[in-house]
Amino acid sequence: MSSDIRAFSPASVGNAGVGFDILGHSIDGPGDLAIVRRIAEPTVRIAAIRGTTVDLPRVAEKNTAGMALLSLREGLGLEHGFEIELEKGIPLGSGMGGSAASCVAALVAANALLATPLTPEQLYPHALAGEAVASGSLHGDNVGPMLLGGLVLATKDALVRIPVPAHWHCVLVHPDAVLETRRAREALKGHYALGDFVAQSANLALVLAGCFQGDVALVRRGLSDVLVEPRRAPLITGFAEVKTAALDCNALGASISGAGPSVFAWFESRADAEAAATAMRAAFATAGFASESFVSPIAGPAARVLP
Template structure:
């Protein structure tokens, strides 16, 4: 369907948004499940310009390319602008990275999703969240070689999302239990998504597949029913975690500490090296987080932590001045 532009556009009026970090996979849901985090994300300032083209004028917090075709936000915006040929102007973009590249909590997704969400807002909200997801997936293709949606979808929809299909794209928003909290520990080492994908098996046994499918179904049902016991039983990954966990120092010790302290489950966030725990309530999250941090401290590596309720909103406006 052709998109009709508003009769007037807010040229040179900056809009600043916070695009959240995300946890992808949620253990059993490789490339299909994800949730948005509170308290950590990328800050992007965008404005429409009368000059055509995409200008990335500043990047803070990471050494990333400013050329449009080499930057995930630039590639995502290019896909969006190509979908509205009647728009003859351009976009100016500034990025402040609050998420370290290669951290496993959706760094590339936050920039891609935040950029297209903000420009869409300035254009009068021409596109749906599902359409924006498709544009942001082009940034993921640049970052990892695969146009996956498990990070960009929760950043744009908020809360928890299920990517039923990537081609054609079919994203389902999943209800999030009110007391669901997440804790993330990010070891200060970089693990590129493209490298982490190389260690994955291309074939699995039927037995493992059946077990994994049951866990995905159980986890989704647990979210709908607010059944924390079912959520806990379903946060099991028998396919990806056994391979990728070998790349993360102290993984088994942290997992044991998390489960002993009462976390619902523990796993790898995205492709790692970040790890996460899901918990019922703020107190349980704080207790599990302390146990996980204590278990990792003996490794001798620096790390950052984040914790809070699931971010139900996704990308949000910080300033429109």
Template structure:
């Protein structure tokens, strides 16, 4: 019997402009790794955390990896033990689904260790429980795409209804991570508690247009639909240079941009790698001009999701 399994789970972009709390997609290469090992001692134990600067908790009821695995084990009535090692490849508070990637990798590793009693889609509810610990909101728009890959729609939570959407060929993402940190709870606190009927109608049209564009491979429709009138106007104020960036990439051929999750990372969708690289260079200049360092990542949309490494 296999005694240890390592899994990788990718970074994600949640919300995708108009799809607040209901849309997300996965990124290539960037992500977290988790190793889970069977032990004779009952219970879970976090034995190693690397890449977090000493900031993440080892307490099993506070770490997203162990919380997610415990939720799965409770379903299985598992009475043996597991040791968990987390290798962070994502910065904390980045808006790239850092906590979700840790939970997704942990679940895929633990599931494989037990002989895969669950399909990947069935792991989502366990990952949602870890998000409740991480940011106080049990949402799936990061964990679902991290597990499944591609674009994912969270249609409803009661009961959970998750729909994987098609990815148009040649769609590239430029991720910009400015060197500042935003707490998810703080980013949620600036959101309006009520919205107008007009804004709700505009947002609904854009969500429908974005999903239709994904199904039809209509990049022009995707571009027209990447507009958020609900969360972005409030959250953009927390990201220096956001609107300057949006103006700068218009002429470069990008489809559109938005805030990844709760920020501060910004995503830009482009019809091809060349344009994605070009807008990355332009964006770096915008942030550097205002004295803010930025990390730039170029990636196709990852349609694979979390997987076993070894």
């Protein structure tokens, strides 16, 4: 009956260093593709999974894309169902938002099949429901930027795009290593001191103010994760050296992308970012890891339907 819709969602840098679980930005680079079609049965099926990762759950309730479309069906009271094919471009366990990208790509494709498509904000709760399947928690710092594009504040019930000058760029370096999100989350267990929260929230506020004002000096002051990075960095071989390489190349700051092991850094220009990408990959190589790198505006693209 209805034709296939193909949608693409970019990767993203979750947490963005200072906004654990609430701040992230999309990346102009790799991503996941979803092909979605309407089916008469009142259900959601995963018909195929291709690409970088294929051993993902095929049961809709256990698949981020499947769960997102189940949530969408239920939320809208749709009579029909959906069939999904996924083409994974983002490796799992990379810290680049792979599970979120499948979920958002599927939602954006399914949305284009609706008589009255929803806004990104209206899709957001369904994306959160999908993302929770993979991570076990509701956090929008990957799905939020994928839905809206750019740097996004993603709280439990709001998406706010944070303006970023177009010439500010990010380097994302992905080492050939896997760090499971659940293991990275376990490293965060335990208690925290109020003083660490104060320091981290000051950094978050400096980065936000710097972005709103286009003031690179404020971002440079604030872009430092004093809360989460110290607990996760030991899980990433070579992290300290890669971060130092970025800072030595004039990074505004550098930290772990999402749950890692990918590392990101922000720069005032594309030229700075490109020079740093080489140095950051060299640092991973010294630590024994091959890697790939992506240079993107911080204000990266949103997920989109493909022609």
